[in-house]
Every structure is written in C-alpha cells, then in structure tokens.
Amino acid sequence: MTGDTWLILGGSSSVARAFAFEVALQGADVLLAGRDTEDLARTAADLTIRTGREARALEFDATAYDTHAQFVETCRGMAERLDIFLAFGIMPSQEETDRDFGLAKAMVETNYLGAVSILDRLAPVMEAQGRGHVVVLGSVAGDRGRLRNYLYGSTKAALHTYLEGLRARLYRSGVQVLTIKPGVLDTAMTWGLPRLPFPATPEVFARATLAHVKRGREIAYVPGIWRLIMLVIRSIPERFFKRTDI
Amino acid sequence: MIWKQLELTGWGRSSRAACRVARPERQRDAAAAVVQADERSVLAFGAGRSYADTGLNTGGAAVLTERLNRILAFDQTTGEIVVEPGVTFRDLLEVFLPRGFLVPVSPGTAYATIGGAVANDVHGKNHEAVGSFGHHVRWVELLLPSGDIVRASPEERPDLFAATIGGIGLTGILLAISFSMTRVPSNAVALREQRVRNLDAFLDALKNEGEKAHFSVGWIDALAGGRSLGRGILETAEPSNEEIAERRRKTHAVPMDCPGFLLNRWSVKAFNALYYRRFARRERRRRLAYGRFLYPLDALLDWNRLYGARGFHQFQCVVPFEAGALALRQLLDAVRAGRNASPLAVLKTLGAAGLGHLSFPMPGYTLAVDLPRKRGVEDLLAKLEAITLDHGGRIYLAKDSSLSAEGFARMYPKLEPFRAVLADIDPDGRMASDMARRLQIRDGS
Ligand SMILES: Cc1cc2nc3c(=O)[nH]c(=O)nc-3n(C[C@H](O)[C@H](O)[C@H](O)COP(=O)(O)OP(=O)(O)OC[C@H]3O[C@@H](n4cnc5c(N)ncnc54)[C@H](O)[C@@H]3O)c2cc1C
Numbered sequence: 130m131t132g133d134t135w136l137i138l139g140g141s142s143s144v145a146r147a148f149a150f151e152v153a154l155q156g157a158d159v160l161l162a163g164r165d166t167e168d169l170a171r172t173a174a175d176l177t178i179r180t181g182r183e184a185r186a187l188e189f190d191a192t193a194y195d196t197h198a199q200f201v202e203t204c205r206g207m208a209e210r211l212d213i214f215l216a217f218g219i220m221p222s223q224e225e226t227d228r229d230f231g232l233a234k235a236m237v238e239t240n241y242l243g244a245v246s247i248l249d250r251l252a253p254v255m256e257a258q259g260r261g262h263v264v265v266l267g268s269v270a271g272d273r274g275r276l277r278n279y280l281y282g283s284t285k286a287a288l289h290t291y292l293e294g295l296r297a298r299l300y301r302s303g304v305q306v307l308t309i310k311p312g313v314l315d316t317a318m319t320w321g322l323p324r325l326p327f328p329a330t331p332e333v334f335a336r337a338t339l340a341h342v343k344r345g346r347e348i349a350y351v352p353g354i355w356r357l358i359m360l361v362i363r364s365i366p367e368r369f370f371k372r373t374d375i
Numbered sequence: 376m377i378w379k380q381l382e383l384t385g386w387g388r389s390s391r392a393a394c395r396v397a398r399p400e401r402q403r404d405a406a407a408a409v410v411q412a413d414e415r416s417v418l419a420f421g422a423g424r425s426y427a428d429t430g431l432n433t434g435g436a437a438v439l440t441e442r443l444n445r446i447l448a449f450d451q452t453t454g455e456i457v458v459e460p461g462v463t464f465r466d467l468l469e470v471f472l473p474r475g476f477l478v479p480v481s482p483g484t485a486y487a488t489i490g491g492a493v494a495n496d497v498h499g500k501n502h503e504a505v506g507s508f509g510h511h512v513r514w515v516e517l518l519l520p521s522g523d524i525v526r527a528s529p530e531e532r533p534d535l536f537a538a539t540i541g542g543i544g545l546t547g548i549l550l551a552i553s554f555s556m557t558r559v560p561s562n563a564v565a566l567r568e569q570r571v572r573n574l575d576a577f578l579d580a581l582k583n584e585g586e587k588a589h590f591s592v593g594w595i596d597a598l599a600g601g602r603s604l605g606r607g608i609l610e611t612a613e614p615s616n617e618e619i620a621e622r623r624r625k626t627h628a629v630p631m632d633c634p635g636f637l638l639n640r641w642s643v644k645a646f647n648a649l650y651y652r653r654f655a656r657r658e659r660r661r662r663l664a665y666g667r668f669l670y671p672l673d674a675l676l677d678w679n680r681l682y683g684a685r686g687f688h689q690f691q692c693v694v695p696f697e698a699g700a701l702a703l704r705q706l707l708d709a710v711r712a713g714r715n716a717s718p719l720a721v722l723k724t725l726g727a728a729g730l731g732h733l734s735f736p737m738p739g740y741t742l743a744v745d746l747p748r749k750r751g752v753e754d755l756l757a758k759l760e761a762i763t764l765d766h767g768g769r770i771y772l773a774k775d776s777s778l779s780a781e782g783f784a785r786m787y788p789k790l791e792p793f794r795a796v797l798a799d800i801d802p803d804g805r806m807a808s809d810m811a812r813r814l815q816i817r818d819g820s
Contacts, residue, residue, distance in 0.1 A: 175445035
C-alpha cells in the first residue's frame with residue numbers, strides 16, 4: 130500500500146467500519162485489525178468495491194500484548210505511511226463487573242492496557258514517520274465517575290491521561306493525537322440501553338471525527354453538544370454528585 | 376446478542392408490532408440471535424417498506440438487517456455481485472450506476488433492502504422484459520431456523536430456493552445474496568410520457584406500446600369516473616445511450632404526521648387533475664436519470680406521514696389479461712364508490728410468473744391504490760378481494776393488510792409445496808410473522 134494508510138484497530142465495530150469507509154472515500158488505503166478476521170475480510174471487500182481503495186484484514190488481539198511488536202512490524206511492512214484509529218474497547222455493565230471480577234479485569238486489560246501496549250509500540254513508528262494522525266476512541270464516561278458506569282469510565286479516564294502525555298510526545302515529531310469523546314452513539318454497544326439523548330449514527334460520528342482530524346484538534350466531543358453537557362456534569366460538586374444516580 | 380423491546384411498523388403505519396429486536400452487525404451475531412431467541416419465534420426485518428404485517432412478528436423476535444449491509448464481491452466483467460441482505464437499492468445505485476451497472480429489477484423505492492427484495496420477489500417497471508427479482512438470483516445463503524447456514528439456488532436445494540424467493544422471510548434469514556447486475560449504456564432513460572383518456576385507451580396503450588418498451592408504468596386518476604374512468608399517464612422508457620448531468624438529488628422530509636383531513640376527496644381530486652395535466656401537450660419526451668425514473672416517490676422522505684397518524688393501506692392485485700378491462704373497471708368503480716380519497720394509482724403489466732412458491736407476479740394487469748385508513752376501508756378491501764378472486768387474480772403480500780386465509784389459499788396455488796418445505800426445515804414453527812398467522816400459511820388443512 131502506497132500513500133496514506135489508516136490502521137483501524139478494532140475494525141469490526143460499526144463506528145470503525147464507518148470511519149474506515151470515510152477515510153477510504155477520501156483516498157486512503159485501510160488495514161482493518163481485530164480478532165474476527167472473517168468479518169474484517171468482509172468489510173475489506175466492501176470498502177474496496179465501494180471506494181476502489183485497497184483494504185486488508187489483519188489479525189489483532191488487544192490483550193495479546195506479546196504479539197503487538199510483531200503486529201506493528203507487519204503493518205510497517207504493508208504500508209508506507211500509517212495513520213491510526215484505535216477503536217477497540219468493551220463495555221460490560223457495572224452490575225456485571227461488580228459480580229464478576231474476571232469481566233472487570235478483562236475490561237481494564239482491553240480498554241487500557243491493550244491501548245497502552247499497542248500505542249507504546251506504534252509511537253516510535255509515528256515519530257520516525259514525522260507526520261500523521263493518531264485518533265483514539267475515548268468516552269464522555271471518562272470525564273466523570275458515575276454510579277452507573279464508573280469502572281468503564283475509569284478505563285477511559287486513564288486512557289485520556291495517557292493520551293495527554295502521548296500527545297505531548299508525538300507533537301514534537303509533528304504527529305497529531307486526537308482523543309475523540311463520543312457522547313451516545315447508536316451502536317451495538319448501546320443498542321440494549323434505554324433511550325439515550327442525542328444519539329449519533331456511526332456515519333455522522335465518522336464524518337465529524339474526520340473533520341476534527343483535518344482541523345488538527347486535540348480533544349473533541351461528538352456530537353459537539355456533549356462538550357456542554359459534560360461541562361455541566363463536571364461542574365457539579367462531588368458533595369451533590371454522589372447523590373445522583375446518572 | 377443484545378435485545379431491545381421496540382414497536383415496529385409497516386410502511387402504511389396501520390400495522391404495528393411490539394417485539395424484541397436485535398440488530399446484528401456481523402453474520403455471527405445474526406446466527407446467535409436466531410439461536411438465542413429461545414422459545415420466541417423469529418423474523419427478519421429489512422427496511423420496513425412492506426406496507427402492513429409482512430415483516431412484523433408481534434410478541435416474537437425481530438432481527439434487523441440494516442447493519443448487515445456490505446457488498447461482498449463484484450465482478451466487473453460479468454456483473455455478478457454478492458451482497459449482505461441489508462444492502463439497499465440506493466447503495467447499489469450510488470456505487471454502480473457510475474460504473475455502468477444497474478440492479479436488474481427495482482421496486483418503486485430505493486430504500487428497500489435486497490433481503491426484502493428476495494423475500495417478496497419484487498417486480499419493477501421492466502417486469503415483462505426481465506421478470507422479477509428472483510429470476511436474477513444465482514444463489515442465496517440462508518440461516519435456517521435450526522441455526523444451520525445453507526446455500527440454495529435453482530440447482531442446489533431447489534425446493535428451499537423456491538420457498539425462499541417470495542417466501543416472506545418464513546424460511547429463515549438471508550445472510551448473503553448473489554445475483555447479476557445489468558449493464559446499462561448511460562445513467563439515464565429516454566422517457567416518453569403520454570396522457571391517456573380512459574381505461575380502454577390505457578389498456579390498448581399498455582398492450583401496444585408498453586409491451587414493446589423496456590420500462591413501462593401507468594399512473595391513473597382513481598377518482599375520475601364516467602367516460603374518464605381510468606384516465607392517466609403512461610410512461611414508457613428505454614435505456615438511453617446518452618449520459619445526463621445529474622445533480623445530487625434533493626430529498627425533502629415530511630416532518631410530522633399530517634392531519635388526516637388534508638387528504639380529502641377534494642384535495643386529492645385537485646391533485647390528480649393537476650398531475651394528469653402536468654405537461655401541456657398530449658405527450659412529452661425527455662431524458663431522466665435512473666434514480667428519478669425508478670424511485671420517484673423517494674424525493675419525499677417519510678411520505679407515508681402524509682396520511683396522518685392513523686396510516687393507510689395499499690391494495691395491489693394482478694388480474695389475468697383476459698379478465699383485464701372488466702376486472703379493472705369493477706375495481707376502480709369500487710374504489711370510487713368507497714369514497715376513499717386515493718391519490719395516484721399505479722397500473723402496469725406483468726409478464727412471466729415468478730420462481731417462488733409464493734411469488735406474486737403472473738401475466739396480467741396489476742393495479743395498486745393507496746387507501747387512507749378511514750371508516751369503511753375494511754369493507755372496501757374485502758370487496759376488492761372478492762373482485763380479484765372472481766377474475767382469477769391475486770393480491771400482493773408485500774402490500775396486503777386484509778386478505779382472508781381462504782382468499783389467500785385460492786390465489787396462491789403453490790401453497791402446499793411451500794408448506795411442505797416449512798414442515799421440513801422448520802417443524803417447530805420457529806419462523807413466524809403476523810401475516811403468516813393471519814393467512815394461516817403454516818397450518819391449514
Ligand atoms: C414507495 C414504495 C414503492 C414500492 N414499489 C414496489 C414495486 O414497484 N414492486 C414491488 O414488488 N414492491 C414494491 N414495494 C414493496 C417493497 O419493495 C417490498 O415490500 C420489499 O420487500 C421491501 O423491502 P424491505 O427491505 O423494506 O423489507 P421489509 O418490508 O422490512 O420486509 C419484507 C419481508 O422480507 C423479509 N426479509 C427482509 N429481510 C430479510 C432477510 N435478510 N432474510 C429473510 N427475509 C427477509 C421480512 O421478513 C418480510 O417478510 C414498494 C414499497 C414502497 C414503500
């Protein structure tokens with residue numbers, strides 16, 4: 130693959146698919162990485178047929194940390210220049226993780242450790258490249274610990290802090306690090322939940338995210354209204370916030 | 376698989392169903408949904424463009440296919456394509472028309488899915504020339520109620536194939552469909568529109584010109600009576616050799632349910648009269664992009680809301696050519712007598728019968744009318760059913776909301792072989808729909 134190639138980590142989700150489609154439309158090739166390579170191959174075929182860009186599926190497991198170095202080598206061998214969209218993450222409910230530490234551990238390992246492991250190994254590649262974009266899927270849940278969802282939120286909060294540092298590091302090499310904080314997305318993750326406010330489709334999310342990439346932003350909320358909502362939520366004193374059950 | 380309790384509706388918005396709904400994003404999850412639905416019955420739901428209860432399953436489980444929408448393979452030389460079921464006609468128009476390929480058969484809306492097109496064996500304005508959708512299907516991959524995934528084609532498990540084409544979702548969930556796209560010389564048709572005075576003239580024109588044309592469709596003023604009964608506009612078209620510049624098509628949304636009284640006898644009469652005279656001379660010729668020609672109603676998103684919150688019915692039947700004039704006259708008279716303000720009705724011809732056991736098409740004239748849901752509409756629908764039966768005709772399941780089980784059995788002579796396939800692949804009745812229950816498709820003698 131020559132020219133720009135987006136590496137999509139966790140390529141099976143609907144937001145990852147929509148984002149991959151959007152960048153391919155803009156002329157980039159795509160590497161779709163994840164565990165379900167059969168599914169990824171279908172997405173790759175779809176992307177190529179619709180956009181004419183090259184797309185390939187690659188096996189990647191966020192928690193198989195010791196495979197990550199080799200994985201990065203493989204990607205480097207396939208693409209001349211990389212941009213990265215990290216889209217993996219799991220969100221079991223708070224009740225489930227309360228009952229089952231195994232699930233809690235898996236979530237921390239996937240959402241945080243998995244991201245750290247792969248981004249640490251990709252960082253030198255991006256530095257050497259001296260340009261490019263690293264887009265990471267955060268969450269508004271990471272902005273404040275809430276009764277309903279605090280373990281998930283804490284994995285995203287940790288990730289946000291990590292990305293602040295990574296941003297400073299890669300800034301020195303001309304690489305953008307964008308933390309994208311979706312509010313409510315209409316995806317498989319939120320399908321079973323009761324009606325949520327301002328849901329965005331994966332397509333809307335993908336277009337907005339790419340616009341933030343182009344503007345060189347550091348942190349962005351999608352849809353934008355969530356910046357305001359979270360401003361309000363963050364400003365509630367803990368003394369009162371602890372009584373709420375949002 | 377994650378489930379959510381939702382109310383789904385048919386396009387006419389007069390049929391509704393509360394059910395548990397899953398929206399898988401990959402094949403594996405679709406399979407899991409069928410297995411996990413437990414004791415509940417299951418049914419696939421495409422874009423919800425069937426008018427009534429074809430795609431509804433009250434109290435059961437629904438599997439939305441909208442996110443299974445990838446194009447899996449395309450051969451530029453032969454036009455052979457493989458798609459997931461949630462791919463829409465709109466997707467295919469956008470991706471392939473610029474490359475010189477068109478879906479072989481299109482319904483009147485591009486929002487319908489390919490899964491839905493197979494399950495209703497849909498027909499288009501070119502039915503006499505190319506048949507219905509099922510004629511173009513090479514094979515389907517089907518998730519059976521047992522959870523097994525099998526392939527069916529005219530050669531491989533032909534009986535299952537025949538039950539699945541037009542099988543209104545009752546044989547399982549389609550996971551992939553392979554068919555052939557048609558090469559077209561440009562992005563447009565050469566269209567000829569002519570005003571036709573009355574029914575006899577219309578049927579003549581359909582026979583003489585419609586039969587020769589690649590595409591033909593008639594719009595008639597269902598409110599005109601007397602000497603003008605059946606007056607309307609006949610559109611005939613051929614693929615054009617010349618490209619036309621196509622601006623991105625604007626769509627307008629209907630933002631809310633219109634109050635029901637907006638569509639009354641007088642407003643509709645005025646609208647129909649205007650439509651009938653929408654061009655000055657008796658005839659007009661122009662070139663029109665495929666999207667506008669094939670899917671004229673799509674310019675208005677959610678136009679079903681024009682009928683108000685109570686919704687509407689659509690009646691569509693086909694009557695054999697021999698019965699033609701008399702049957703159509705009786706049907707149109709009944710609609711007029713029902714004083715049920717119905718805007719434009721569609722009249723066109725159908726050619727060869729479909730390949731499916733429950734395929735709708737057969738040679739004859741087909742008439743479709745919208746009927747707002749008002750007092751007396753049930754009686755009117757029953758009357759239309761009786762007239763259709765009298766003339767050896769058949770009612771289209773994709774549109775139907777009121778057909779009786781006896782009427783259905785008489786109209787669809789291959790019901791028995793269809794039942795035999797269901798008994799074989801789905802002995803426990805895992806797949807079900809409100810329509811299947813209403814028409815007693817599964818049980819019966
Ligand atoms: C404006 C308009 C114009 C129309 N014009 C025409 C026309 O010209 N000719 C014509 O033939 N029809 C026409 N129709 C009807 C329409 O084409 C059919 O109802 C079609 O089946 C709708 O597809 P859908 O994706 O909305 O399916 P749905 O309505 O959601 O479902 C229809 C049936 O297909 C089944 N189904 C859907 N997906 C699958 C799957 N993956 N596997 C198995 N079963 C599945 C459902 O269970 C259901 O039984 C028109 C409809 C509208 C609203």
